Amino acid sequence: MEKTNKKPLIITIISIAITLIVGISISLYVKDQNYKKSYDYKLGKLGYSKEEITKIKSLKEEQIDIILNHEYSDIIIDLIERKYFLKKNLDKYLDYIKDNNKDLDDAIAIINVGANKEWYQDPVDTDISKENEMLSNKFHKLTNEYNPDDLTDISNVYSYGENQKLRRIAYDAFISMFNAAKKENITLIINSSYRSYEEQEEIYNKYAKWYGDEADKIAAKPGFSEHQTGLSVDIQSYNTNRDTFEESEAFKWLDNNAYKYGFILRYPKDKEYLTGYAYESWHYRYVGLDIAKYIKENNITFDEYYAYFIEE
Ligand SMILES: [Zn+2]
Incomplete structure (x- = not known):
């Protein structure tokens, strides 16, 4: 009797032991698998310190994913934010x-x-479907065929010289701006506006003859001038020229108010390394109200705005 009683007991103990061992192993395995899926494990494996991992874990999920899919870098956390x-x-x-x-x-x-890159290196075609948000700079080129289809003659009430033209939307905005400035006894005069590819070619060749390599700092190569968009104006006032415009009341007024009419100072001071152009206090570009306001408030160039918010 004793013998037959003992046998089931041993079997029971063994089965309990096996169940326990299997159970514990499974739970340890699962725990290990879960740990391997964790940010701590993955980031640690990439080489991030505990301190860095804590910081990374406070980022947004999509930012963490970028870090996880890249090799270790000690500046990536700073960069991503x-x-x-x-x-x-x-x-x-x-x-x-x-x-x-x-x-x-x-x-x-x-x-x-x-x-x-070097200026003019590997340019792409300007996406003209962006209309008044299109980008024309030293990396975005307009073809020699491009000319806006709604160019409007500018009345000589607003301009010097003959044959001045702007796109309708920019012209209307300029007139509103002109009238607002006039109320404060400031006269804004357009002395350059739309230029065709061929006109720009003539200008550039003239400057190149006069200034050699320096010409690139003051005049755009044909196809690269923002004046070809029909959205840009060079503004003067009475008794000013390019050298003195910055000191004028007209400039001060534009600096405070142009954005309210959708215009921006296109080539600001100290931004030559981004725009490729020396400071031009007289050159304004119509980009529309929202973009002009953002650019004014955030002190960035249109080139930066376009790259971040518009370019696909
Ligand atoms: Zn200009």
Whole structure:
């Protein structure tokens, strides 16, 4: 009897033991698998320290994913949180920062607008479907056939010289701006507006003859002038010229008010490294009310705005 009683007991103990071992192993395995799926494990494996991991885990999920899909970098966390960070440019930022001692925001702006390249290097066609939001700069080219289909003759009430033209939307905005300035006894006069590809070619060739390589700082190559969009104006006032315009009341007024009519100062001071143009206090571009307001408030160039908000 004793023998037959003992046997089931041993079997019971063994089965309990097996169940326990299997159970514990499964739970350990699951725990391990879950840990391997965790940010701590994945980030640690990439080489991030505990401190960095804590910081990374406070980021948005999509930002963490970018970090997880990239090799270790000690500046990536800082970079990813910058206002104009673009995921598609991450490797370019990292390469550029490695080779150039630049502030991160500057590096991001330079890469976003493509200004790490030589001016005019690998230009793409301007996307003219963007209409008054189109970008014309040293990396975005208009063809020699492009001319806006709603060019409107500018009355000589608003301009010097003959044959001045603007796109309808920019002309209407200029008239509103002109009238507002007039109420404060300021006269805004257009002295350059739409220029065709051929006209720009003539101007550029003339400057190139006079100034050689320096010509590129003051005149655009044909196809690259913003004046070809029909959305740009060079503004003067009485008794001003390009050198003195910045000191005029008209300039001060524009500086405070142009954005309210959809115009921006297109080539601001100290932004030559992004626009490719020396400061031009007289050159204004119509971009529409919302964009002009954003650019004014955030102190960025249209090139940066376009790269971040408009370009696909
Ligand atoms: Zn101009």
